[in-house]
Amino acid sequence: MNLFFDLFVGGISIGACYALVALSMVIIYKTSEVPNFAQGEMAMIATFIAYTIMESYGAGFWVAAGLTLVFAFFLGVVLELSFLRPADNPGILGSIVITLGAEMILYGLAGWKWGANQNPFPIPFSEYSGFTLGPIRITEVNLWTIVASLTIMFLLFAFFRFTKMGTAMKAVQQNAFAAKAMGIPTRRILTFTWGLSSATGAVAGMLIAPIATLDPNMMLDPMLKGFAGGVLGGMTSLPGAALGAYLLGLIENFFGGYVSLEFKSVVAFAVIVLILCVRPSGLFVKHYEKKV
Amino acid sequence: MAVTFSTMSMLETRNIEIYYGKIMVVRGLSLSVEEGQIRAILGANGAGKSATLKTIMGYLDDQPDKGSIWFKGQRIDGMRTEKIVPLGIAFVPEGREVFPELTVRENLMMGAYIRRDKGVSDDLEKVFKYFPLLKDRLKQQAGTLSGGEQQMLAIARALMSRPSLLILDEPSLGLSPLLVSEIFNIIETINRDGATILLVEQNARKALSVADHAFIMESGRIVLEGPPEKLLENEDVQEFYLGMASETSVKGYQRYKRKKRWR
Numbered sequence: 001m002n003l004f005f006d007l008f009v010g011g012i013s014i015g016a017c018y019a020l021v022a023l024s025m026v027i028i029y030k031t032s033e034v035p036n037f038a039q040g041e042m043a044m045i046a047t048f049i050a051y052t053i054m055e056s057y058g059a060g061f062w063v064a065a066g067l068t069l070v071f072a073f074f075l076g077v078v079l080e081l082s083f084l085r086p087a088d089n090p091g092i093l094g095s096i097v098i099t100l101g102a103e104m105i106l107y108g109l110a111g112w113k114w115g116a117n118q119n120p121f122p123i124p125f126s127e128y129s130g131f132t133l134g135p136i137r138i139t140e141v142n143l144w145t146i147v148a149s150l151t152i153m154f155l156l157f158a159f160f161r162f163t164k165m166g167t168a169m170k171a172v173q174q175n176a177f178a179a180k181a182m183g184i185p186t187r188r189i190l191t192f193t194w195g196l197s198s199a200t201g202a203v204a205g206m207l208i209a210p211i212a213t214l215d216p217n218m219m220l221d222p223m224l225k226g227f228a229g230g231v232l233g234g235m236t237s238l239p240g241a242a243l244g245a246y247l248l249g250l251i252e253n254f255f256g257g258y259v260s261l262e263f264k265s266v267v268a269f270a271v272i273v274l275i276l277c278v279r280p281s282g283l284f285v286k287h288y289e290k291k292v
Numbered sequence: 293m294a295v296t297f298s299t300m301s302m303l304e305t306r307n308i309e310i311y312y313g314k315i316m317v318v319r320g321l322s323l324s325v326e327e328g329q330i331r332a333i334l335g336a337n338g339a340g341k342s343a344t345l346k347t348i349m350g351y352l353d354d355q356p357d358k359g360s361i362w363f364k365g366q367r368i369d370g371m372r373t374e375k376i377v378p379l380g381i382a383f384v385p386e387g388r389e390v391f392p393e394l395t396v397r398e399n400l401m402m403g404a405y406i407r408r409d410k411g412v413s414d415d416l417e418k419v420f421k422y423f424p425l426l427k428d429r430l431k432q433q434a435g436t437l438s439g440g441e442q443q444m445l446a447i448a449r450a451l452m453s454r455p456s457l458l459i460l461d462e463p464s465l466g467l468s469p470l471l472v473s474e475i476f477n478i479i480e481t482i483n484r485d486g487a488t489i490l491l492v493e494q495n496a497r498k499a500l501s502v503a504d505h506a507f508i509m510e511s512g513r514i515v516l517e518g519p520p521e522k523l524l525e526n527e528d529v530q531e532f533y534l535g536m537a538s539e540t541s542v543k544g545y546q547r548y549k550r551k552k553r554w555r
Binding site for chain 2: 179181184
Protein backbone atom coordinates (compact mmCIF):
# COMPACT_ATOMS: atom_id res chain seq x y z
CA MET A 1 0.00 0.00 0.00
CA ASN A 2 2.90 2.36 0.70
CA LEU A 3 4.05 1.99 -2.89
CA PHE A 4 0.60 3.09 -4.04
CA PHE A 5 0.74 6.32 -2.07
CA ASP A 6 4.35 7.00 -3.09
CA LEU A 7 3.41 6.58 -6.73
CA PHE A 8 0.35 8.73 -6.21
CA VAL A 9 2.31 11.59 -4.62
CA GLY A 10 5.03 11.31 -7.28
CA GLY A 11 2.44 11.28 -10.04
CA ILE A 12 0.61 14.30 -8.71
CA SER A 13 3.87 16.13 -8.27
CA ILE A 14 5.13 15.51 -11.80
CA GLY A 15 1.59 16.08 -13.06
CA ALA A 16 1.70 19.48 -11.36
CA CYS A 17 4.75 20.40 -13.45
CA TYR A 18 3.08 19.12 -16.62
CA ALA A 19 -0.01 21.09 -15.69
CA LEU A 20 1.94 24.34 -15.53
CA VAL A 21 3.48 23.65 -18.93
CA ALA A 22 0.04 22.77 -20.28
CA LEU A 23 -1.45 25.96 -18.83
CA SER A 24 1.27 28.11 -20.33
CA MET A 25 0.57 26.55 -23.73
CA VAL A 26 -3.19 26.84 -23.35
CA ILE A 27 -2.96 30.55 -22.51
CA ILE A 28 -1.37 31.23 -25.90
CA TYR A 29 -3.42 28.63 -27.76
CA LYS A 30 -6.67 30.01 -26.41
CA THR A 31 -6.02 33.56 -27.58
CA SER A 32 -4.23 32.94 -30.86
CA GLU A 33 -4.70 29.26 -31.79
CA VAL A 34 -0.93 28.91 -32.04
CA PRO A 35 0.53 25.81 -30.37
CA ASN A 36 3.73 27.37 -29.06
CA PHE A 37 6.51 24.79 -29.30
CA ALA A 38 9.07 27.29 -28.04
CA GLN A 39 7.36 27.12 -24.64
CA GLY A 40 9.79 24.58 -23.18
CA GLU A 41 12.91 26.45 -24.30
CA MET A 42 11.44 29.73 -23.02
CA ALA A 43 11.03 28.11 -19.61
CA MET A 44 14.53 26.60 -19.85
CA ILE A 45 16.14 29.97 -20.60
CA ALA A 46 14.22 31.56 -17.71
CA THR A 47 15.41 28.80 -15.38
CA PHE A 48 19.00 29.41 -16.48
CA ILE A 49 18.51 33.09 -15.71
CA ALA A 50 17.37 32.18 -12.19
CA TYR A 51 20.43 29.93 -11.88
CA THR A 52 22.78 32.70 -13.05
CA ILE A 53 21.25 35.23 -10.68
CA MET A 54 21.79 32.83 -7.78
CA GLU A 55 25.24 31.53 -8.75
CA SER A 56 26.89 34.64 -10.16
CA TYR A 57 25.26 37.33 -8.09
CA GLY A 58 24.68 35.36 -4.93
CA ALA A 59 21.02 36.31 -4.68
CA GLY A 60 18.63 34.26 -2.58
CA PHE A 61 16.20 31.79 -4.16
CA TRP A 62 13.11 33.92 -3.75
CA VAL A 63 14.75 37.07 -5.13
CA ALA A 64 16.03 35.08 -8.10
CA ALA A 65 12.61 33.50 -8.64
CA GLY A 66 10.90 36.91 -8.57
CA LEU A 67 13.37 38.46 -11.01
CA THR A 68 13.07 35.43 -13.25
CA LEU A 69 9.30 35.81 -13.49
CA VAL A 70 9.76 39.42 -14.59
CA PHE A 71 12.43 38.36 -17.07
CA ALA A 72 10.22 35.55 -18.41
CA PHE A 73 7.34 37.96 -18.91
CA PHE A 74 9.49 40.24 -21.05
CA LEU A 75 11.02 37.29 -22.89
CA GLY A 76 7.50 36.27 -23.95
CA VAL A 77 6.64 39.84 -24.96
CA VAL A 78 9.84 40.21 -27.00
CA LEU A 79 9.34 36.88 -28.74
CA GLU A 80 5.79 37.76 -29.73
CA LEU A 81 6.83 41.18 -30.99
CA SER A 82 9.83 39.94 -32.94
CA PHE A 83 8.59 36.59 -34.27
CA LEU A 84 4.81 36.54 -34.56
CA ARG A 85 3.81 40.17 -34.92
CA PRO A 86 5.77 40.71 -38.17
CA ALA A 87 4.18 37.64 -39.78
CA ASP A 88 1.08 38.75 -41.61
CA ASN A 89 -1.60 36.12 -41.08
CA PRO A 90 0.75 33.11 -41.15
CA GLY A 91 -1.96 30.49 -40.64
CA ILE A 92 -1.62 27.50 -38.32
CA LEU A 93 1.23 25.79 -40.19
CA GLY A 94 3.16 29.02 -40.56
CA SER A 95 2.83 29.81 -36.87
CA ILE A 96 3.95 26.33 -35.87
CA VAL A 97 7.08 26.72 -37.97
CA ILE A 98 7.68 30.16 -36.48
CA THR A 99 7.49 28.82 -32.92
CA LEU A 100 9.70 25.88 -33.86
CA GLY A 101 12.20 28.35 -35.27
CA ALA A 102 12.08 30.36 -32.06
CA GLU A 103 12.62 27.11 -30.16
CA MET A 104 15.77 26.28 -32.14
CA ILE A 105 17.16 29.77 -31.65
CA LEU A 106 16.59 29.72 -27.90
CA TYR A 107 18.02 26.21 -27.65
CA GLY A 108 21.13 27.26 -29.56
CA LEU A 109 21.52 30.40 -27.46
CA ALA A 110 21.31 28.42 -24.22
CA GLY A 111 23.89 25.90 -25.45
CA TRP A 112 26.24 28.71 -26.41
CA LYS A 113 25.83 30.67 -23.18
CA TRP A 114 25.61 27.93 -20.58
CA GLY A 115 27.00 24.88 -22.37
CA ALA A 116 25.69 21.35 -22.26
CA ASN A 117 26.81 20.80 -18.66
CA GLN A 118 24.29 19.50 -16.22
CA ASN A 119 24.12 22.00 -13.42
CA PRO A 120 22.48 21.42 -10.07
CA PHE A 121 19.65 23.87 -9.45
CA PRO A 122 19.80 24.86 -5.80
CA ILE A 123 16.50 25.25 -3.98
CA PRO A 124 15.81 25.82 -0.31
CA PHE A 125 13.76 22.60 -0.01
CA SER A 126 15.03 19.11 0.63
CA GLU A 127 14.54 16.34 -1.86
CA TYR A 128 14.86 13.67 0.82
CA SER A 129 13.27 14.80 4.06
CA GLY A 130 9.62 15.57 4.16
CA PHE A 131 6.38 14.95 5.97
CA THR A 132 4.43 11.82 6.80
CA LEU A 133 0.69 11.63 7.17
CA GLY A 134 -0.39 8.08 7.93
CA PRO A 135 0.74 6.01 4.97
CA ILE A 136 1.42 9.08 2.83
CA ARG A 137 4.99 10.34 2.68
CA ILE A 138 5.72 13.51 0.81
CA THR A 139 9.08 15.20 0.35
CA GLU A 140 9.50 18.94 0.72
CA VAL A 141 10.16 19.36 -2.99
CA ASN A 142 7.06 17.45 -3.96
CA LEU A 143 4.95 19.39 -1.50
CA TRP A 144 6.22 22.74 -2.76
CA THR A 145 5.80 21.71 -6.36
CA ILE A 146 2.16 20.82 -5.75
CA VAL A 147 1.49 23.95 -3.70
CA ALA A 148 3.16 26.25 -6.24
CA SER A 149 1.35 24.64 -9.14
CA LEU A 150 -2.04 24.83 -7.44
CA THR A 151 -1.46 28.46 -6.44
CA ILE A 152 -0.56 29.50 -10.00
CA MET A 153 -3.53 27.56 -11.35
CA PHE A 154 -5.86 29.26 -8.91
CA LEU A 155 -4.45 32.70 -9.74
CA LEU A 156 -4.85 32.06 -13.47
CA PHE A 157 -8.42 30.82 -13.09
CA ALA A 158 -9.27 33.88 -10.98
CA PHE A 159 -7.56 36.16 -13.51
CA PHE A 160 -9.55 34.78 -16.42
CA ARG A 161 -12.79 34.68 -14.49
CA PHE A 162 -12.89 37.91 -12.57
CA THR A 163 -10.70 40.51 -14.25
CA LYS A 164 -11.57 42.67 -17.23
CA MET A 165 -8.22 41.88 -18.84
CA GLY A 166 -8.78 38.14 -18.46
CA THR A 167 -12.28 38.36 -19.91
CA ALA A 168 -10.93 40.45 -22.79
CA MET A 169 -8.35 37.75 -23.51
CA LYS A 170 -11.12 35.16 -23.72
CA ALA A 171 -13.14 37.51 -25.92
CA VAL A 172 -10.24 37.92 -28.34
CA GLN A 173 -9.93 34.16 -28.60
CA GLN A 174 -13.62 33.53 -29.17
CA ASN A 175 -14.17 36.28 -31.71
CA ALA A 176 -11.30 38.58 -32.57
CA PHE A 177 -13.41 40.46 -35.11
CA ALA A 178 -16.07 41.39 -32.56
CA ALA A 179 -13.44 42.06 -29.90
CA LYS A 180 -11.95 44.70 -32.17
CA ALA A 181 -15.37 46.29 -32.58
CA MET A 182 -15.46 46.73 -28.78
CA GLY A 183 -12.25 48.75 -29.01
CA ILE A 184 -10.23 45.93 -27.45
CA PRO A 185 -6.61 46.30 -28.60
CA THR A 186 -6.33 42.73 -29.85
CA ARG A 187 -2.64 42.89 -30.76
CA ARG A 188 -1.59 44.28 -27.42
CA ILE A 189 -3.67 41.61 -25.69
CA LEU A 190 -1.88 38.94 -27.71
CA THR A 191 1.52 40.29 -26.68
CA PHE A 192 0.47 40.34 -23.03
CA THR A 193 -0.71 36.75 -23.45
CA TRP A 194 2.79 35.68 -24.42
CA GLY A 195 4.24 37.42 -21.39
CA LEU A 196 1.78 35.76 -19.03
CA SER A 197 2.31 32.37 -20.62
CA SER A 198 6.08 32.69 -20.50
CA ALA A 199 5.99 33.58 -16.80
CA THR A 200 3.79 30.54 -16.08
CA GLY A 201 6.22 28.34 -18.00
CA ALA A 202 9.13 29.79 -16.02
CA VAL A 203 7.53 28.57 -12.79
CA ALA A 204 7.30 25.11 -14.35
CA GLY A 205 10.97 25.31 -15.33
CA MET A 206 12.06 26.25 -11.83
CA LEU A 207 10.03 23.38 -10.39
CA ILE A 208 11.33 20.83 -12.87
CA ALA A 209 15.01 21.84 -12.67
CA PRO A 210 15.55 20.58 -9.10
CA ILE A 211 13.94 17.19 -9.87
CA ALA A 212 15.84 16.75 -13.13
CA THR A 213 19.04 18.67 -13.75
CA LEU A 214 19.55 22.05 -15.33
CA ASP A 215 20.74 21.75 -18.91
CA PRO A 216 19.49 22.92 -22.31
CA ASN A 217 17.61 19.63 -22.82
CA MET A 218 15.72 19.73 -19.54
CA MET A 219 12.38 20.90 -20.95
CA LEU A 220 12.15 18.63 -23.99
CA ASP A 221 10.33 15.81 -22.25
CA PRO A 222 8.17 17.93 -19.89
CA MET A 223 7.16 20.18 -22.78
CA LEU A 224 5.89 17.27 -24.86
CA LYS A 225 4.15 15.70 -21.87
CA GLY A 226 2.61 19.00 -20.85
CA PHE A 227 1.36 19.59 -24.38
CA ALA A 228 0.05 16.03 -24.60
CA GLY A 229 -1.65 16.38 -21.22
CA GLY A 230 -3.20 19.61 -22.37
CA VAL A 231 -4.53 18.02 -25.54
CA LEU A 232 -5.82 15.10 -23.47
CA GLY A 233 -7.86 17.42 -21.26
CA GLY A 234 -8.73 19.89 -24.00
CA MET A 235 -6.51 22.74 -25.16
CA THR A 236 -9.34 25.25 -25.08
CA SER A 237 -10.04 25.00 -21.38
CA LEU A 238 -7.65 25.97 -18.61
CA PRO A 239 -9.01 23.56 -15.98
CA GLY A 240 -9.42 20.85 -18.61
CA ALA A 241 -5.82 21.05 -19.74
CA ALA A 242 -4.53 21.14 -16.17
CA LEU A 243 -6.61 18.09 -15.21
CA GLY A 244 -5.41 16.25 -18.31
CA ALA A 245 -1.80 16.98 -17.37
CA TYR A 246 -2.34 15.73 -13.79
CA LEU A 247 -3.98 12.61 -15.18
CA LEU A 248 -1.04 12.02 -17.49
CA GLY A 249 1.43 12.36 -14.61
CA LEU A 250 -0.57 9.84 -12.57
CA ILE A 251 -0.99 7.30 -15.39
CA GLU A 252 2.67 7.52 -16.22
CA ASN A 253 3.83 7.10 -12.65
CA PHE A 254 1.49 4.22 -11.80
CA PHE A 255 2.40 2.35 -14.95
CA GLY A 256 6.09 2.91 -14.29
CA GLY A 257 5.72 1.68 -10.73
CA TYR A 258 3.46 -1.34 -11.19
CA VAL A 259 4.08 -2.57 -14.72
CA SER A 260 7.17 -1.47 -16.54
CA LEU A 261 9.53 1.43 -16.12
CA GLU A 262 10.81 1.23 -19.70
CA PHE A 263 7.37 1.67 -21.20
CA LYS A 264 6.40 4.48 -18.83
CA SER A 265 6.40 7.20 -21.49
CA VAL A 266 4.99 4.98 -24.21
CA VAL A 267 1.88 4.09 -22.30
CA ALA A 268 1.14 7.70 -21.49
CA PHE A 269 0.96 8.53 -25.17
CA ALA A 270 -0.95 5.35 -25.98
CA VAL A 271 -3.63 6.40 -23.51
CA ILE A 272 -3.81 9.84 -25.12
CA VAL A 273 -4.27 8.37 -28.59
CA LEU A 274 -7.04 6.12 -27.27
CA ILE A 275 -8.86 8.93 -25.51
CA LEU A 276 -8.58 11.31 -28.44
CA CYS A 277 -10.19 8.65 -30.65
CA VAL A 278 -13.22 8.76 -28.40
CA ARG A 279 -13.24 12.46 -27.48
CA PRO A 280 -11.37 14.39 -30.17
CA SER A 281 -11.65 17.81 -28.55
CA GLY A 282 -10.37 16.56 -25.20
CA LEU A 283 -11.82 14.93 -22.12
CA PHE A 284 -13.14 17.96 -20.29
CA VAL A 285 -14.30 20.33 -23.01
CA LYS A 286 -17.75 21.31 -24.17
CA HIS A 287 -18.11 23.32 -27.27
CA TYR A 288 -20.71 25.67 -28.66
CA GLU A 289 -21.18 25.75 -32.36
CA LYS A 290 -21.61 29.19 -33.80
CA LYS A 291 -25.15 29.82 -34.94
CA VAL A 292 -25.41 31.05 -38.46
CA MET B 293 -12.33 72.20 -57.23
CA ALA B 294 -13.08 74.30 -54.22
CA VAL B 295 -15.13 72.48 -51.65
CA THR B 296 -16.37 74.14 -48.51
CA PHE B 297 -16.60 72.07 -45.35
CA SER B 298 -18.31 74.71 -43.27
CA THR B 299 -21.24 72.50 -42.28
CA MET B 300 -19.63 69.32 -41.12
CA SER B 301 -21.70 66.16 -40.91
CA MET B 302 -21.17 63.76 -38.02
CA LEU B 303 -19.65 61.17 -40.33
CA GLU B 304 -18.44 61.77 -43.84
CA THR B 305 -16.61 59.70 -46.39
CA ARG B 306 -15.10 61.74 -49.20
CA ASN B 307 -14.45 59.95 -52.43
CA ILE B 308 -13.14 56.76 -50.86
CA GLU B 309 -11.84 53.91 -52.97
CA ILE B 310 -11.43 50.47 -51.42
CA TYR B 311 -9.54 47.53 -52.83
CA TYR B 312 -9.80 43.88 -51.83
CA GLY B 313 -6.45 42.77 -53.16
CA LYS B 314 -6.48 44.01 -56.73
CA ILE B 315 -10.23 44.26 -57.03
CA MET B 316 -11.74 47.66 -56.55
CA VAL B 317 -14.89 47.16 -54.51
CA VAL B 318 -15.75 50.77 -53.71
CA ARG B 319 -15.25 53.40 -56.40
CA GLY B 320 -15.24 56.93 -55.13
CA LEU B 321 -17.93 56.84 -52.49
CA SER B 322 -19.03 59.99 -50.72
CA LEU B 323 -21.70 59.75 -48.10
CA SER B 324 -22.55 61.70 -45.02
CA VAL B 325 -24.46 60.97 -41.84
CA GLU B 326 -26.12 63.88 -40.05
CA GLU B 327 -26.31 63.97 -36.30
CA GLY B 328 -29.56 62.65 -34.85
CA GLN B 329 -30.66 60.88 -38.00
CA ILE B 330 -31.07 57.28 -39.10
CA ARG B 331 -29.38 56.73 -42.43
CA ALA B 332 -29.43 53.51 -44.40
CA ILE B 333 -27.25 52.05 -47.13
CA LEU B 334 -29.15 49.68 -49.40
CA GLY B 335 -27.85 47.50 -52.16
CA ALA B 336 -27.45 44.02 -53.49
CA ASN B 337 -24.79 41.54 -52.39
CA GLY B 338 -21.34 42.61 -53.47
CA ALA B 339 -22.25 46.26 -53.87
CA GLY B 340 -19.53 47.23 -51.40
CA LYS B 341 -21.72 48.05 -48.39
CA SER B 342 -19.91 45.91 -45.85
CA ALA B 343 -16.52 46.92 -47.25
CA THR B 344 -17.50 50.53 -46.67
CA LEU B 345 -18.49 49.86 -43.06
CA LYS B 346 -15.34 47.85 -42.36
CA THR B 347 -13.24 50.65 -43.79
CA ILE B 348 -15.00 53.26 -41.68
CA MET B 349 -14.30 51.10 -38.61
CA GLY B 350 -10.62 50.76 -39.51
CA TYR B 351 -10.74 47.00 -40.01
CA LEU B 352 -8.94 46.92 -43.34
CA ASP B 353 -5.28 47.81 -43.07
CA ASP B 354 -4.17 50.50 -45.52
CA GLN B 355 -7.72 51.06 -46.80
CA PRO B 356 -9.27 53.31 -48.07
CA ASP B 357 -6.77 53.48 -50.87
CA LYS B 358 -7.93 56.98 -51.78
CA GLY B 359 -10.18 59.54 -50.16
CA SER B 360 -10.76 60.42 -46.53
CA ILE B 361 -13.15 59.65 -43.70
CA TRP B 362 -14.15 62.23 -41.13
CA PHE B 363 -15.94 61.80 -37.80
CA LYS B 364 -16.97 64.93 -35.90
CA GLY B 365 -14.43 66.99 -37.77
CA GLN B 366 -11.57 64.58 -37.13
CA ARG B 367 -9.95 62.55 -39.86
CA ILE B 368 -10.22 58.85 -38.96
CA ASP B 369 -9.11 56.95 -42.05
CA GLY B 370 -5.91 55.03 -41.37
CA MET B 371 -6.66 54.87 -37.64
CA ARG B 372 -6.86 51.52 -35.87
CA THR B 373 -10.25 50.22 -34.75
CA GLU B 374 -9.22 50.42 -31.10
CA LYS B 375 -8.62 54.17 -31.55
CA ILE B 376 -11.81 54.77 -33.53
CA VAL B 377 -14.22 53.12 -31.08
CA PRO B 378 -13.34 55.45 -28.17
CA LEU B 379 -14.23 58.46 -30.35
CA GLY B 380 -17.85 57.36 -30.00
CA ILE B 381 -18.56 54.94 -32.84
CA ALA B 382 -19.97 51.50 -32.06
CA PHE B 383 -20.24 48.75 -34.64
CA VAL B 384 -22.63 45.79 -34.70
CA PRO B 385 -21.11 43.37 -37.21
CA GLU B 386 -23.10 41.30 -39.64
CA GLY B 387 -24.29 37.94 -38.33
CA ARG B 388 -24.41 38.77 -34.57
CA GLU B 389 -20.84 38.14 -33.61
CA VAL B 390 -21.28 37.53 -29.89
CA PHE B 391 -18.64 35.90 -27.69
CA PRO B 392 -20.26 32.44 -27.52
CA GLU B 393 -18.55 31.10 -24.40
CA LEU B 394 -18.80 34.27 -22.37
CA THR B 395 -21.93 34.91 -20.34
CA VAL B 396 -24.41 37.56 -21.43
CA ARG B 397 -23.13 39.79 -18.63
CA GLU B 398 -19.51 39.32 -19.69
CA ASN B 399 -20.47 40.09 -23.29
CA LEU B 400 -22.08 43.34 -22.15
CA MET B 401 -19.10 44.24 -19.97
CA MET B 402 -16.82 43.73 -22.95
CA GLY B 403 -18.96 46.27 -24.79
CA ALA B 404 -17.90 48.74 -22.09
CA TYR B 405 -14.23 47.72 -22.42
CA ILE B 406 -13.02 51.20 -23.39
CA ARG B 407 -14.79 52.89 -20.49
CA ARG B 408 -13.04 53.72 -17.25
CA ASP B 409 -15.91 55.56 -15.56
CA LYS B 410 -18.28 54.37 -12.87
CA GLY B 411 -21.51 54.61 -14.83
CA VAL B 412 -21.30 51.18 -16.43
CA SER B 413 -23.83 49.48 -14.15
CA ASP B 414 -26.32 52.31 -14.71
CA ASP B 415 -25.94 51.77 -18.42
CA LEU B 416 -26.62 48.06 -17.96
CA GLU B 417 -30.03 49.03 -16.58
CA LYS B 418 -30.59 51.40 -19.49
CA VAL B 419 -29.79 48.66 -21.97
CA PHE B 420 -32.24 46.31 -20.23
CA LYS B 421 -34.96 48.87 -20.93
CA TYR B 422 -34.47 48.24 -24.64
CA PHE B 423 -33.91 44.50 -24.25
CA PRO B 424 -35.71 43.32 -21.09
CA LEU B 425 -35.25 39.63 -21.88
CA LEU B 426 -31.47 39.90 -21.60
CA LYS B 427 -31.88 40.65 -17.92
CA ASP B 428 -33.07 37.11 -17.20
CA ARG B 429 -30.23 35.63 -19.21
CA LEU B 430 -27.30 37.41 -17.59
CA LYS B 431 -25.55 34.25 -16.42
CA GLN B 432 -26.25 32.23 -19.53
CA GLN B 433 -23.54 31.68 -22.10
CA ALA B 434 -24.21 33.75 -25.19
CA GLY B 435 -23.78 30.74 -27.47
CA THR B 436 -26.90 29.17 -25.98
CA LEU B 437 -29.13 32.11 -26.94
CA SER B 438 -31.41 31.96 -29.95
CA GLY B 439 -30.49 33.87 -33.10
CA GLY B 440 -32.81 36.77 -32.30
CA GLU B 441 -31.55 37.01 -28.74
CA GLN B 442 -27.96 37.01 -29.99
CA GLN B 443 -28.74 39.92 -32.31
CA MET B 444 -30.29 41.80 -29.40
CA LEU B 445 -27.24 41.05 -27.30
CA ALA B 446 -24.96 42.28 -30.08
CA ILE B 447 -26.83 45.59 -30.27
CA ALA B 448 -27.01 45.89 -26.48
CA ARG B 449 -23.27 45.21 -26.23
CA ALA B 450 -22.52 47.94 -28.76
CA LEU B 451 -24.62 50.42 -26.75
CA MET B 452 -22.52 49.76 -23.64
CA SER B 453 -19.74 51.96 -25.00
CA ARG B 454 -22.18 54.92 -25.01
CA PRO B 455 -21.70 55.61 -28.71
CA SER B 456 -22.85 58.81 -30.37
CA LEU B 457 -22.91 56.93 -33.69
CA LEU B 458 -24.16 53.35 -33.91
CA ILE B 459 -23.33 51.46 -37.10
CA LEU B 460 -25.29 48.27 -37.81
CA ASP B 461 -24.44 45.78 -40.55
CA GLU B 462 -27.62 43.93 -41.61
CA PRO B 463 -29.39 43.75 -38.27
CA SER B 464 -32.29 41.81 -39.83
CA LEU B 465 -30.16 39.02 -41.29
CA GLY B 466 -31.75 35.62 -40.67
CA LEU B 467 -34.48 36.83 -38.32
CA SER B 468 -38.19 36.11 -38.55
CA PRO B 469 -40.38 39.00 -39.80
CA LEU B 470 -41.78 39.59 -36.33
CA LEU B 471 -38.31 39.85 -34.80
CA VAL B 472 -37.18 42.14 -37.61
CA SER B 473 -40.01 44.53 -36.75
CA GLU B 474 -39.07 44.36 -33.09
CA ILE B 475 -35.40 45.06 -33.79
CA PHE B 476 -36.28 48.01 -36.01
CA ASN B 477 -38.62 49.41 -33.37
CA ILE B 478 -35.75 49.25 -30.88
CA ILE B 479 -33.39 50.91 -33.36
CA GLU B 480 -35.89 53.77 -33.69
CA THR B 481 -36.13 54.09 -29.92
CA ILE B 482 -32.34 54.15 -29.58
CA ASN B 483 -32.25 56.90 -32.18
CA ARG B 484 -34.94 58.89 -30.40
CA ASP B 485 -32.87 58.64 -27.20
CA GLY B 486 -30.03 60.47 -28.91
CA ALA B 487 -27.83 58.10 -30.90
CA THR B 488 -27.20 58.69 -34.58
CA ILE B 489 -27.57 55.53 -36.64
CA LEU B 490 -26.10 54.25 -39.87
CA LEU B 491 -27.36 50.89 -41.03
CA VAL B 492 -26.71 48.62 -43.94
CA GLU B 493 -29.70 46.54 -45.01
CA GLN B 494 -30.97 44.13 -47.61
CA ASN B 495 -34.48 44.49 -46.28
CA ALA B 496 -35.15 47.72 -48.16
CA ARG B 497 -38.79 48.11 -47.18
CA LYS B 498 -38.01 47.89 -43.47
CA ALA B 499 -34.95 50.12 -43.71
CA LEU B 500 -36.81 52.81 -45.66
CA SER B 501 -39.59 52.75 -43.09
CA VAL B 502 -37.27 53.95 -40.32
CA ALA B 503 -34.60 55.92 -42.20
CA ASP B 504 -34.46 59.69 -42.61
CA HIS B 505 -32.23 59.35 -45.63
CA ALA B 506 -30.97 56.42 -47.66
CA PHE B 507 -28.21 55.64 -50.11
CA ILE B 508 -28.53 52.99 -52.79
CA MET B 509 -25.25 51.39 -53.73
CA GLU B 510 -24.42 49.37 -56.78
CA SER B 511 -20.99 48.08 -57.85
CA GLY B 512 -19.18 50.29 -55.40
CA ARG B 513 -20.99 53.52 -56.18
CA ILE B 514 -23.95 55.40 -54.83
CA VAL B 515 -26.47 55.39 -57.67
CA LEU B 516 -29.31 57.06 -55.86
CA GLU B 517 -29.85 58.84 -52.58
CA GLY B 518 -32.51 60.83 -50.85
CA PRO B 519 -35.29 60.72 -48.28
CA PRO B 520 -37.29 57.48 -48.25
CA GLU B 521 -40.42 59.10 -49.71
CA LYS B 522 -38.48 60.12 -52.76
CA LEU B 523 -36.81 56.73 -53.13
CA LEU B 524 -40.09 54.89 -52.72
CA GLU B 525 -41.53 56.82 -55.65
CA ASN B 526 -38.63 55.82 -57.87
CA GLU B 527 -39.64 53.10 -60.34
CA ASP B 528 -36.26 51.40 -60.22
CA VAL B 529 -36.32 51.16 -56.45
CA GLN B 530 -39.83 49.80 -56.56
CA GLU B 531 -38.88 47.16 -59.04
CA PHE B 532 -35.48 46.01 -57.83
CA TYR B 533 -35.65 46.55 -54.09
CA LEU B 534 -39.29 46.31 -53.18
CA GLY B 535 -40.17 43.61 -55.69
CA MET B 536 -43.13 45.46 -57.20
CA ALA B 537 -43.86 44.26 -60.67
CA SER B 538 -44.19 46.89 -63.33
CA GLU B 539 -45.92 46.15 -66.64
CA THR B 540 -44.74 42.85 -68.03
CA SER B 541 -42.13 43.03 -70.67
CA VAL B 542 -42.53 40.82 -73.67
CA LYS B 543 -38.91 40.26 -74.36
CA GLY B 544 -37.67 40.47 -70.81
CA TYR B 545 -34.96 43.03 -71.45
CA GLN B 546 -36.47 45.59 -69.17
CA ARG B 547 -34.23 44.81 -66.24
CA TYR B 548 -31.18 45.36 -68.34
CA LYS B 549 -32.49 48.70 -69.62
CA ARG B 550 -33.32 49.95 -66.15
CA LYS B 551 -29.96 49.14 -64.74
CA LYS B 552 -28.27 50.76 -67.64
CA ARG B 553 -29.92 54.07 -66.91
CA TRP B 554 -28.33 54.21 -63.41
CA ARG B 555 -24.81 54.05 -64.61
